Amino acid sequence: MTATASAHVRPARPADLPAVAGLAAEHAAYERALPPPADLARRLETLLFGQAQPPRLSVFVAELGDGDIVGYASCAPEVSTWDGDEYLLMDCLFLRSGHRGLGIGPMLMAAVAADARARGLGRIQWQTPAWNTDAIRFYDRLGARATEKLRYSLPLDVEAD
Template identity: 35%
Template sequence: MTIRIAEKRDFEAIKKLIKAHATFEKASALSDDNLNRLNNYIFNTDIVECLVVELNNEIVGYTTFMKQFSTWNANYYIYLDCLYLNEKTRGKGIGTQIMEKIRKYAKSINCSEIQWQTPDFNKKAIDFYKKLGADSKTKERFIWKI
């Protein structure tokens, strides 16, 4: 098993995982337009980082994250946008390895913390994050379409 920076050749597999992730989170799948923009952001900008998990020459997971700024902490942090492993790879310690890679990356660019969210119905993820030692904060998330 390898956790590595995504390469352009991985994007078809990443798209399948994104669609499975959307289904898992009871969300709408990304449109082709959105997927094309995501492809551009991942591979042609420094806005978003993407790691993939490769097992036996198959991409079985991905994560996307980016550097952001916290007014309250007056410091940068990493926002973990997505973390998804296909069902057959969950519970094998891969998520912990991914989080450790992101933690090391955050530390290397002087970020003070990592933040993320997960749906309240995703009890396994919540338990996993608590096991890592992460604290949770209850807030309402709003989306204002422009």
């Protein structure tokens, strides 16, 4: 049985969030970034299953036939001032080592594309580190086009209510 025959992609459920948080930590380590917060599963639960309807964030998981979650993709709508429209920002797409190149990535991308269409959005944007040549080849094969920009992040001190 091939990986794609034994894998399927579905929206994340509350019980999946510890696995998604674990994959996010692996993803951060893979991309040489700081680890996510220790309470990531709780934070995701608020974003995905809180009171906002429809939820702003979507998370899809790649699950093997044995129930093991080996990958995820997350996305949310954003606005482009230059284009004067909305698009879907794919924040993360990650597959655990050993599950890449088996057809699961395109399944996750298809779920993200379906989410964009369901929201009435005609475009998806995302980023990947310039050193991640495997991801770049994958996205190029999908027909995606890269743009040259640097992403900045400015941490702000925000007091909780």
